[in-house]
Amino acid sequence: MKKDVCIDCGKERKYRDSKKRRCKKCHVQWNVGKNNPSWRGGPKKVACIECGKIRIYTNGTKNVKRCKACYQKFLRERTEEKHPNWKGGKETWKCQDCMGRKFNLKGKRCAACYRKFTVGKNHPLWKGGISKRKNGYIMVNNKDGQRIFEHRLVAEKTLGRKLLKSEIVHHLNGVRDDNRPENLLVVTRKTHEKNTLSKLQANRIRELEKKLSSDKSDY
Helix, strand or coil, rough: EEEEEECCCCEEEEEECCCCCHHHHHHHCCCCHHHCCCCCCCCCCEEHHHHHCEEEEEEEECCCCCCCHHHHHHHCCCCCCCCCCCCCCCCCEECCCCEEEEEEECCCCHHHHHHHHHCHHHCCCCCCEECCCCCCEEEEEEECCCCCHHHHHHHHHHHHCCCCCCEEEEEEECCCCCCCHHEEEEHHHHHHHHHHHHHHHHHHHHHHHHHHHHHHHCC
């Protein structure tokens, strides 16, 4: 490290580069404006094409021909042709449902109407609103458009009334997707538990009988 005196403030300074003759503070002050080696003449002054007001622009606003107030007025009053990025416009078409003018590719409906059109029966993958759950029960839509179990809907039609929340529809053969009226029985929770227990016991007895018969045949 060499020692020298700053040519501006006269303070003693330590330096490595012999080309710099000023201390750090004086060099920062001296390097501003015209003294900067990358100086390009500073901001330029140009008159606004609308009001004639002289404005200062930098490199970022080089292509702007109007002052801030006139440019905002121009944006409010502009039409499609006056837009700076206007390229002649796209082909326009009207939605056949809402009759709205759309700037898009050719089609029959706009995005909002197309979403409404493809819901329910109009959807190309519509399967009648029937779906099967993982537990084996089938879900369908009722008159109000609500999702409901098919066995409850069939039971309501056969009885001619709506089922109570406490009432349960029991499948006699134990097959949950077999919703024939003759296979359904409306019971309460207590009786339903008895029916299921008796059914499980009957199935168990049948399994044991089959095992016994198979053992006898082996002898």
